[in-house]
Amino acid sequence: MKITHLSPFIFTFNAMGSPCELQFYAPTPEFAQKVARQITTDIYRLEQKYSRYKADSFLSKINQIAASGGSISIDEETAGLLHYAQTCYELSDRLFDITSGILRRAWRFDSGILPDDKIIETLLKRIGLHHLQVENATLTFSQAEMELDFGGIVKEYAADRAATLCVNAGISHGIVNLGGDIKIIGSHPDKKPWRVGIQHPRDKTKIWKTLTLKTGALASSGDYERCLVIDGVRYGHILNPKTGYPVRQLAAVSVVADLCVVAGSAATIAMLKEKDGEKWLKSLGLQHFIFKN
Secondary structure: OOOOOOEEEEEEEEEOOEEEEEEEEEOOHHHHHHHHHHHHHHHHHHHHHHOOOOOOOHHHHHHHHHHHOOEEEOOHHHHHHHHHHHHHHHHOOOOOOOOHHHHHHOOOOOOOOOOOHHHHHHHHOOOOHHHEEEEOOEEEEOOOOOOOOOOOOHHHHHHHHHHHHHHHHOOOOEEEEEOOEEEEEEOOOOOOOEEEEEEEOOEEEEEEEEEEEOOOEEEEEEOOOOEEEEOOEEEEOOEOOOOOOEOOOEEEEEEEEOOHHHHHHHHHHHHHHHHHHHHHHHHHOOEEEEEEO
16 A cells, blocks of 8 residues: 655634634645635635625625614525534523624723723613524524624634645644634644643743643633733633623633534633533533633
């Protein structure tokens, strides 16, 4: 049997507001570049489709309908993401809610001031995934002045897709890292695992945990990306959709799962569940690491 020599390749790029990296083993530079182009093209496609920052994205079109309350035709991919979001919504006791991004209108983490309670009260009335219906490739908003944000799902979904595209192309050894959302394609050719570091939630210069993984995925959620510190109190960017205020008890949660989208949503749900987050993760049998405030 012919044994093909494999060489390591690394491709770095920026997407979805994050530094990204692909590492995998391939027989030739030409083949590696072809696979990398295929993967980055798909990631950029997802960014264009679901970015809330791009006025011509499909998500922006959805939110135009969400603002007035109406219906819009959606494709199978979008329907799948919405169904997954609905599952997370139900499993989290309505804490994981992709309609809660509207709270950003109140919380300006670069302002240095806390939002007005009345503004939060007004926005809370516009939150609730139960106001959405998906049927026959149509998304309907039963309430106006709403907004969707796939930010808690799409990057992780993109990491899983990237790994699948690699496998379909014949890549068996590698790792996808989209801004800390990680999916393992397979161990190194010599069967050694990948070493993956988790950033310390309170010191960006330090590694909090180092894991060795041959399969699966890792994703983290925490209050360290954007926050306000007022009178010694830290207000992170993970907002409870029922209260409109940041979670306070947990600083960071990292979860290992088979799929990156599962690891990411589970980590976020645990953050939102606060004191009950660890118990919830244990009930699911997911390997996890929690940094408490």
